[in-house]
Amino acid sequence: MAKENNLCTVFFDGKHIADVKDGKAFAEEIRKSRRKGLISGEVNVAYIKRLNEVHVNADKGRVRKPYIIVEGGKSKFDAELREKLKKKEIDFNYLVRRGIIEYLDVEEEENILAAMKEEEITGQSTHLEVHPAIMFGLTANSSIFPEFNSVGKHPLAWQLMKQAQGLPAMNFQSRFNARSYLLHYPQRPLIDSATYRAANLAMHANGQNFIVAVSTYLGYNMSDAVVINKAAVDRGLGRSTFFKTYSDEERRYPGGQQDKFVIPNPSVDGYEGEQAYSKLGEDGIVEEEMEVNDGDIIIGKASPPRFLEEQTAFGAGIDRSRDNSTKLKSGESGTVDNVMITETSGATKIVKVVIRSNMIPELGDKVGSRHAQKGVIGAVIPQEDMPFTKDGIVPDLLLSPMGLPNRMTFGHILEMLGAKASVVKGVIQDGTPFSKRGTELINYYGDVLEAAGFDRNGNDVLYDGKTGKRFAASVFMGPVYYYRLYQMTKLKLQVRSRGPVQILTRQPTEGKPRSGGIRLEEMARDALVGHGASLVLKDRMLEQSDKDTVWICRICGDMGYFDHIKNMPICPTCGPGSKLESVEISYAFKVLLDELKSMHMLARIKLKND
Amino acid sequence: METKRNEISYGEPVGVVTAQSIGERSTQMVLRTFHSAGIVSQVVTAGLPRLIEILDARKKPKHPTMTITFDKKIASNYEDVKEMKKRIEEVRVSSLLESFEENLKAGTMVLNLDKEALALRSITVRRVMDMISQRFPDVELSNEGNSVSVRSKKKKEIRAVRTAFVNIRAEMISGVEGIEKVVVNSEGGLFYISTNGSNLKGVLEVNEINPENVYTNDMFEILNVFGVEAARAAIVNEMMQVFAIEDTKINVKHAMLIADAMTQKGVIKSIGRHGLAGDKESVFARAAYEETIKHFVNAAFFSETDRLKGVAENIIIGRQITVGTGRVKLMIKNADLEKVKPED
Numbered sequence: 001m002a003k004e005n006n007l008c009t010v011f012f013d014g015k016h017i018a019d020v021k022d023g024k025a026f027a028e029e030i031r032k033s034r035r036k037g038l039i040s041g042e043v044n045v046a047y048i049k050r051l052n053e054v055h056v057n058a059d060k061g062r063v064r065k066p067y068i069i070v071e072g073g074k075s076k077f078d079a080e081l082r083e084k085l086k087k088k089e090i091d092f093n094y095l096v097r098r099g100i101i102e103y104l105d106v107e108e109e110e111n112i113l114a115a116m117k118e119e120e121i122t123g124q125s126t127h128l129e130v131h132p133a134i135m136f137g138l139t140a141n142s143s144i145f146p147e148f149n150s151v152g153k154h155p156l157a158w159q160l161m162k163q164a165q166g167l168p169a170m171n172f173q174s175r176f177n178a179r180s181y182l183l184h185y186p187q188r189p190l191i192d193s194a195t196y197r198a199a200n201l202a203m204h205a206n207g208q209n210f211i212v213a214v215s216t217y218l219g220y221n222m223s224d225a226v227v228i229n230k231a232a233v234d235r236g237l238g239r240s241t242f243f244k245t246y247s248d249e250e251r252r253y254p255g256g257q258q259d260k261f262v263i264p265n266p267s268v269d270g271y272e273g274e275q276a277y278s279k280l281g282e283d284g285i286v287e288e289e290m291e292v293n294d295g296d297i298i299i300g301k302a303s304p305p306r307f308l309e310e311q312t313a314f315g316a317g318i319d320r321s322r323d324n325s326t327k328l329k330s331g332e333s334g335t336v337d338n339v340m341i342t343e344t345s346g347a348t349k350i351v352k353v354v355i356r357s358n359m360i361p362e363l364g365d366k367v368g369s370r371h372a373q374k375g376v377i378g379a380v381i382p383q384e385d386m387p388f389t390k391d392g393i394v395p396d397l398l399l400s401p402m403g404l405p406n407r408m409t410f411g412h413i414l415e416m417l418g419a420k421a422s423v424v425k426g427v428i429q430d431g432t433p434f435s436k437r438g439t440e441l442i443n444y445y446g447d448v449l450e451a452a453g454f455d456r457n458g459n460d461v462l463y464d465g466k467t468g469k470r471f472a473a474s475v476f477m478g479p480v481y482y483y484r485l486y487q488m489t490k491l492k493l494q495v496r497s498r499g500p501v502q503i504l505t506r507q508p509t510e511g512k513p514r515s516g517g518i519r520l521e522e523m524a525r526d527a528l529v530g531h532g533a534s535l536v537l538k539d540r541m542l543e544q545s546d547k548d549t550v551w552i553c554r555i556c557g558d559m560g561y562f563d564h565i566k567n568m569p570i571c572p573t574c575g576p577g578s579k580l581e582s583v584e585i586s587y588a589f590k591v592l593l594d595e596l597k598s599m600h601m602l603a604r605i606k607l608k609n610d
Numbered sequence: 611m612e613t614k615r616n617e618i619s620y621g622e623p624v625g626v627v628t629a630q631s632i633g634e635r636s637t638q639m640v641l642r643t644f645h646s647a648g649i650v651s652q653v654v655t656a657g658l659p660r661l662i663e664i665l666d667a668r669k670k671p672k673h674p675t676m677t678i679t680f681d682k683k684i685a686s687n688y689e690d691v692k693e694m695k696k697r698i699e700e701v702r703v704s705s706l707l708e709s710f711e712e713n714l715k716a717g718t719m720v721l722n723l724d725k726e727a728l729a730l731r732s733i734t735v736r737r738v739m740d741m742i743s744q745r746f747p748d749v750e751l752s753n754e755g756n757s758v759s760v761r762s763k764k765k766k767e768i769r770a771v772r773t774a775f776v777n778i779r780a781e782m783i784s785g786v787e788g789i790e791k792v793v794v795n796s797e798g799g800l801f802y803i804s805t806n807g808s809n810l811k812g813v814l815e816v817n818e819i820n821p822e823n824v825y826t827n828d829m830f831e832i833l834n835v836f837g838v839e840a841a842r843a844a845i846v847n848e849m850m851q852v853f854a855i856e857d858t859k860i861n862v863k864h865a866m867l868i869a870d871a872m873t874q875k876g877v878i879k880s881i882g883r884h885g886l887a888g889d890k891e892s893v894f895a896r897a898a899y900e901e902t903i904k905h906f907v908n909a910a911f912f913s914e915t916d917r918l919k920g921v922a923e924n925i926i927i928g929r930q931i932t933v934g935t936g937r938v939k940l941m942i943k944n945a946d947l948e949k950v951k952p953e954d
Contacts, residue, residue, distance in 0.1 A: 529921055530626040532934015542928035586928030601910040 008047075010054045023047050023054045027111070030056065035069070035099035046107035055107050064103040065134065066096070067114055067127040075118055075128050076100045101130065132434035133194065141195035143370050144431030145411035145418075148438060153409055156372035164368075164483035165240045166206025176245045176340060176352045181359075181486050183208070184239040189370075189481035190419035191431040206483060207370075208238060212416060213387065213395035213462065213477040214404070217379070225378030227398040228361060229386050237396055238361040238484040242491070243337060243354050248299045248326050250349040257304035259324065261285060261351060264302045269322035272297070277325075285351055286336050293333045298353050299326040326353075330515050331493065333357060357490075364489035369480050371412035373403060387462040387471065394465075395477060414441060416478030417458045421448040423479060494518075506546040506587040546587035551580040557604025559593070581607055621937025623921070625871075628864040636661060639856055656855045664829070664848050667872065667880035671828055674808035676789070679823040682800070691794050691801040697816050698803065699792040700785040701731055703738065703778060708756075710779070717762035717771050719778070725756055733783060741783050746774065786812035810835045829878060838873050845869035845878070892916050894923035 008023030009016060020026045027047040033039050043058045068077045077100050084090045095101040104112065104127075114127040121128060133141055139158050140146065146154055165181035172182055188202035190209050196202070210232075217227040228237070250259040261284040263277045276297055281287045284300035292298060303324035334357030343349050361367075361377060368374030388394045404413065415431070418441065422429045425448050430436075446456035454460070459474040494512045501508055509516040520528075520540045528537045551560040553571035560571035560580045569580035583605070593603050618624060639658040655663060655672045663671055678698070684690040708724040723735060739751050739758055750761040760778060762771055788809035794801055810831040814821050826832060827848060833841035849865040871886055872879050879885035883900050890896050893909040893916045908914075918924055921931045930936040 525925070526626055526630065529623055529931065529933065530630055532621060532623055532937070534931045534934050534936030537925065538928070538930045538936075541925055547928065584928065586926070589927045592926075596906060596910075601906060 008052050008054055010056065012056045013059045020054070023052060024049075027054050035102065037097070037099070041096065041102065044103075044105040044108040046111050048107075048110070057105060057107060062105040064105045065109070066101050066103050066130050067112070068101055068130060069099065070115070070121055070125045070128050073121060073123045073125065075121060077128070131194070131432075133432050136195075136433060138195060138199060141193055141433065142199070142201055143433075144189075144191050144193055145371075145414050146433050148411040148414055149371055150408040153372040153407065157370060160368040160372060160374055160483060160485065161206070161370070163366075163485040163487070164206040165486055167204040170204075172243070173338070176247075176338070176354060177243065178245055180243045182241045182243070183484060184241065185236050187481075188428070190422040190479050191415055191429045191481070193432040194430070194435075195432070207481045208484075209419065209479040210237070210367075210396040210482040211393065211477070212397045212399050212480045212482075213460075213475050214401050214416075215387065215395075215398050215462070215471075215475045216400055217381065217398045220379035220381070221375075221398050221400040222378075222402070224375040224400070224403055226367060226375045226400075227379045227381055227386075228367075228377055229383055229394055229396050230380045231383035231394070232396040233361050233380060238365075238367065238482075240359045240484060242334075242357050242359050242488075244332070244334075244357075245352050245354050246298060246326055246328075247350060247352040248301060249344065249351070250301075251303070252348060253304055258348075259301050259303045260321075261299065261301055261349065263300045264321075264323045264325065268302050269305070269320060271323055272325075283341075285339055285341070286353060288336050288339055290336045291334075292328050292336060292355065294328050294330050296328050297325045298328055298336070298355075299351055301325050328355065329513060331512070359488055359490060361484065362489055364493075366485040366487040367397070368483050368485055369412055369415070370483075371409040371415070373399070373407070373409055373412050374485065375399075375403070383465075385465045387465055387475070389460045389462060389477070393460075393477075397480075397482065410438075412480065413476070414438070416476065416480055417442065417445045417449075419480065420454070420458055420478035421445040424448055424452040424454065501546070505591060506548065508545060542584070542586055547584060548587040548590055549582050549584055550590055552583045552605050552607060554579040554581060554607060557606055558602065559590070559605075583607070621934050623933040624863075624867055626933075628867050631860050631864050632661075632868075635853060635856075635858055635860060638858070656852065661849070661852045664845060664852070665868070665872075665881045667829075667878045667885060669830060671808075673806070674788075674826065674828045676805040676808045676810070676813060676824065676826045677802065678805070678813065678819065678825070679800070679802040680818075681820060681823070684818065685800040685802065688794070688796075688801055691803065694816075694818070695792045695794055695803055696731055696784070698786050698789050698805065698813060699731075700787055700789045700807070701733065701783045703742070703781045703783060706731075706733065706738065706783070707779070712775055714768045714771050714775075717766065719760040719775050721758045721760065721779075723756045723758065728756075731784070738783060742778055742781060745781060746778060749774070749778070786816065788812065833878055838876050838878075841878055842869045842873040845872060890920070892918070892920045892923040894926050895920050898922050898926060 007019035007021060008026070010018040010020055010023070010026070024047050027045045030039070030043065030045045034041060034043055034045075040058065043056065044062065044064070045057075046055045047053075048055065068075055070076065077095065081090070081095070081100065085095075092101070096103070112126045113124050114129055115121045115125045116129050116132055118128060136146075139161065140154070142161070143154070143157055146157075149157070165183045166186055168177070168180045168182060169175060172180060183206060185208065186205040187208045188205050189196075189207065192202070216222070221227045233239070248261075250261060252258045263280050263282075263284050264271055266274075277300055279286050279290050279292060279296055279298070280300045286292065286296075286298040301324045302321045305320050305322060332355070334355040336353060337356035338352075338354040340352045341349065342352075359365075361380070363377055363380065365377050366374060367377065383394050386394045386398075418429045418431065421444075429445075445458075449458065450456040455474065458476050458478050460477040462471045462475045462477070463469065464471060492512070494516075496508070496515055496517045499508060499515045499517070510519060525537065525541075528540070551562055551569040551571075552558075553560050553574055555574045555578050556571065558571065558573055560569050560573075560578070562568070563570045569582070570576075571578040571580055596603055636658055639661070654660075654675060659672070678694075679685060680691060680694065684694065703721065706723050706727045708722045708727075710719060710721045712719040723738065728734065735753055735756060735758065739753060742749070742758075742760070743751055748763045750763055752759045752761075760775070762774065766774075786809050788807045789805045789812070790807035792803055792805050795804055796802070808826040808828045808831060810824065810826050810828070811834070813819060813824055814835070827844075829841050829844040829848065832844045846862065846865045846869045849868065850859070850862060853859050868881070872881065875889075879889065881887065887899050888896065890899075893905055893914050897905040897909075899922075909916075916923055918927070918929065919932060921933060924931045
């Protein structure tokens with residue numbers, strides 16, 4: 001829209017407040033005052049040439065980023081200030097106050113020309129980046145060497161970080177989270193980034209430094225699996241605790257009745273015998289530090305009957321309350337960690353019981369590094385059978401080399417080299433994004449390793465643990481910061497041979513909480529059909545599922561029933577004298593026939609003579 | 611030996627094997643339309659969309675194409691093939707126009723014919739005028755250079771004039787209807803023609819075209835012109851073509867099985883609700899697939915009988931399926947055997 005008066009419009013927090021002749025000079029004026037400290041440093045101003053508008057913003061919720069101011073082709077953060085900062089005579093806020101560093105919002109960023117590095121400053125530059133890594137947020141910045149990894153891998157790496165077990169909260173002992181995970185011996189990484197240190201993330205580290213050798217092991221680490229050292233696990237590698245909270249409340253029902261936390265007395269409906277309630281304390285709640293297994297009752301509760309009792313001949317019905325206790329879910333076990341008794345705002349009593357269980361790394365547990373290199377444990381091998389170096393170093397984890405080339409996570413390899421240098425030198429190395437060139441790093445680490453008598457490429461000569469023979473090739477070995485991810489076998493393992501069935505179809509239930517089976521899906525079924533394995537299919541679909549015997553009338557083709565008093569099958573339609581045959585069908589099919597019948601469709605079954 | 615080895619066992623569920631073989635390959639295919647390289651590009655549907663097009667038995671393919679080869683005498687001569695191209699390619703008045711002006715109120719229209727377009731197709735202004743006057747007797751024509759003036763003889767209302775003028779511009783001058791674009795290609799020194807648009811019947815009527823050398827990817831045209839056996843062959847051919855373009859292949863027997871199934875009723879039936887799956891004999895098998903209620907209600911209405919011969923229905927009721935190991939039955943029961951005394 002063309003402006004009639006050729007004036008520049010000034011907006012303050014989105015409101016049109018004035019018009020000025022020269023918008024650019026106006027914006028520059030505001031900027032100068034801000035740097036002098038005449039107006040707040042939180043004010044940002046942008047001149048938008050395309051619209052001939054000046055936007056002045058001082059409202060909340062703008063994302064702002066610090067820049068070093070450049071004047072006359074020279075950074076205002078000079079050698080003198082740098083020296084002072086190093087001696088800690090001044091701090092970052094001092095620089096902000098003195099107009100050396102300023103915070104810009106996204107709109108003002110459009111007006112500047114920022115140099116990435118001091119050497120790149122030209123006459124036109126107005127600002128200098130504090131550090132290239134500052135473009136990332138906290139999460140992205142706590143990863144190391146991201147510039148050496150494939151771009152698409154970064155989100156996956158951050159995804160892994162979220163799943164890592166660590167220290168969930170400092171007050172975890174007095175918390176009642178539904179589920180939480182605690183890593184026993186968290187370590188700070190041997191390579192970290194400037195942001196990681198600045199945010200003091202090592203205080204709640206969520207991983208451990210595993211000694212990793214890039215080698216195969218009898219196929220136990222193929223396809224992203226890893227082999228881990230049993231001795232290391234026994235020493236506490238990757239060990240964690242899983243906390244789960246069970247809770248229950250004393251409900252109130254219409255009619256003045258209410259639940260009660262008690263050890264149910266033998267007269268209640270569904271009483272399970274004295275043994276079942278043996279772990280409960282006097283208050284009906286399980287005692288702390290009690291070992292509990294699946295099916296054990298942890299909160300005893302008696303509830304009033306579901307339906308109002310009929311008036312009996314003896315006057316008011318006797319108390320037929322029912323057992324409504326909380327049991328430990330199937331497959332779970334552990335120790336009672338904590339019990340809390342409290343009440344809601346509605347003054348109903350609430351009980352929360354925390355069960356703690358030890359999670360020792362085992363087959364099928366998931367681990368991952370900071371470079372989106374995740375895998376499941378394929379085997380836990382005794383230390384005696386693991387490869388070792390001449391110094392007797394046995395790797396904690398064997399990583400298959402096949403996972404590295406096509407994923408292009410060079411950062412992982414660089415971390416191994418750098419962390420090895422950290423160990424050798426006794427100094428934690430820096431992996432801040434965009435701080436050094438790859439060749440520079442490799443040469444530096446190589447020199448450190450060589451000085452300590454290691455191979456400069458990070459390779460080690462390994463000996464086979466089983467035969468003691470030297471491996472023909474030397475193996476790349478070094479520490480890697482690994483996460484133990486919360487996907488664990490113990491929480492997911494599910495098997496069934498017999499078990500509960502669904503009421504409607506009498507087919508096995510589905511899902512772990514209902515101790516269900518694994519469904520034979522449509523495509524698996526097609527595969528069986530494709531193989532012509534008719535009896536396997538029948539076994540899955542009928543025998544191991546919802547087999548049922550029904551009586552079919554030869555005359556009318558409808559279903560009859562077996563009369564156990566007369567000890568003979570009866571067809572209600574054709575009456576006595578009808579001939580019925582017992583037929584095995586799927587119960588789901590019987591339900592189908594019944595439902596069709598309920599809609600006035602009768603499917604008659606004609607039986608062949610045999 | 612070879613024949614023996616290729617023989618399928620009795621009771622082998624060939625349909626499932628076919629479905630799996632094709633299904634596995636199709637997961638690899640990308641959802642894309644294939645463009646053949648070249649200056650005069652030709653658009654061909656390929657990959658999964660084309661496969662779906664074939665199996666769904668769409669009445670018109672998205673990109674109908676014909677390939678016409680010639681006997682060696684013509685094929686080796688570029689000019690002759692170009693002459694054939696002129697005969698086949700659909701030319702309408704509108705495609706010859708450089709511009710036109712119309713005055714609907716006065717009932718006049720001036721068609722400015724493009725000199726180059728005329729020359730390219732060897733069409734004279736005279737011929738255009740003849741064609742128009744033949745089809746539209748109630749207009750008067752006069753020409754001046756490359757311009758043809760059209761004047762409506764009778765006074766009509768504007769709407770009628772407009773329709774007439776649009777029809778004149780859409781009038782076909784030469785070629786076969788539906789053949790929108792013709793490209794001359796060569797392979798091994800022999801020239802052949804590919805087209806956008808397909809009209810099998812029309813092309814076959816053109817002189818000097820041997821019916822054996824004409825191919826179209828429109829299987830319904832093949833069905834209508836050559837009959838159902840040819841259509842079956844076309845389905846096989848087209849399916850194999852889809853996989854060939856993707857640089858993979860399936861056993862031709864799979865394609866043949868599908869083509870047989872699609873054409874067994876004498877017309878091309880699609881695979882799916884309105885075709886094969888909808889025509890299944892078993893009520894349960896149909897109800898298990900789609901539109902469950904419709905099939906049950908109709909079955910009840912017409913008192914249908916399910917003879918439980920297929921696979922799906924037997925799985926539903928929980929019987930041994932009738933393929934593979936479930937196909938074979940004992941002809942003589944053990945109990946009956948005992949009655950028969952073995953001859954000494």
